[in-house]
Amino acid sequence: MKAALYPIPVLVVTVILLVRAEILGKRQQVYILKPISTLLVIAAALLSLLEPVQNLTYLVGVVIGLFLSFGGDIALMFQEHRRAFTLGLGLFLLAHIVYAVIFTRLGEFSAWDFLSAGILLVAGVGFYFLIRPNLGAMKIPVIAYIVVISVMVDRAASTFASPVFSVVQARMILGGAILFYISDVILAANRFWRAWRYNRISLTFYYSGQLLIALAGSYFA
Numbered sequence: 001m002k003a004a005l006y007p008i009p010v011l012v013v014t015v016i017l018l019v020r021a022e023i024l025g026k027r028q029q030v031y032i033l034k035p036i037s038t039l040l041v042i043a044a045a046l047l048s049l050l051e052p053v054q055n056l057t058y059l060v061g062v063v064i065g066l067f068l069s070f071g072g073d074i075a076l077m078f079q080e081h082r083r084a085f086t087l088g089l090g091l092f093l094l095a096h097i098v099y100a101v102i103f104t105r106l107g108e109f110s111a112w113d114f115l116s117a118g119i120l121l122v123a124g125v126g127f128y129f130l131i132r133p134n135l136g137a138m139k140i141p142v143i144a145y146i147v148v149i150s151v152m153v154d155r156a157a158s159t160f161a162s163p164v165f166s167v168v169q170a171r172m173i174l175g176g177a178i179l180f181y182i183s184d185v186i187l188a189a190n191r192f193w194r195a196w197r198y199n200r201i202s203l204t205f206y207y208s209g210q211l212l213i214a215l216a217g218s219y220f221a
Helices: 008-024 027-050 056-076 082-106 112-134 136-161 167-192 199-218
Strands: none
Touching: 008 027, 008 199, 027 056, 027 199, 056 082, 056 199, 082 136, 082 167, 112 136, 112 167, 136 167, 167 199
16 A cells, blocks of 8 residues: 555544634634645655655656645635735745646646647636626636646646556646646635625645655655
8 A cells, every 4th residue: 555545534523623613604613624635645645655656757847736735725714804815816926837847847748738728718707707897816827727737637638648647647647737726716705796605615636646746756666
């Protein structure tokens, strides 16, 4: 059994409790459970060092992205304050850029990139026009975020054409990127379109996505 899989049962428990705490408004529990959950994902990534075959380029990129996400998680615990929300947005933007760079460096361009880019373009433009009336001064930052996260998902798809990754790893990376994308869409829709009491269910997509990206580092052959 891969060492990186051992934190998963604890992570499942902390994320379930975190979502419950968010929905019930138990802020003190959120302040404890959210950092712990992200640190468990970071631990899963670092445990790939115990595998006989490693790719340090991938590991370093993922760990940097996860630590940036950790900072974003802390900031977004106070997202009712605009500065905290903007800081969290910026840190996650940097995390997506790091992921996009690492996926590009280790991935391969192919004809399929045009298809994935087209799908993401349509989805991104459609979502932007949905939330645009309520963006106010956040229009430029949100556009930048949509562009960067779309590029990240597109580059995640490029891992299928790369000899560096197995098909299993490529599925984990792309699946993780898509889940990360969905979690951000739910967060933005709640803030800029329609408030939804259960919007924190997005955390299940977020942690699942981050975990898949982290776990892919343990499956190099």
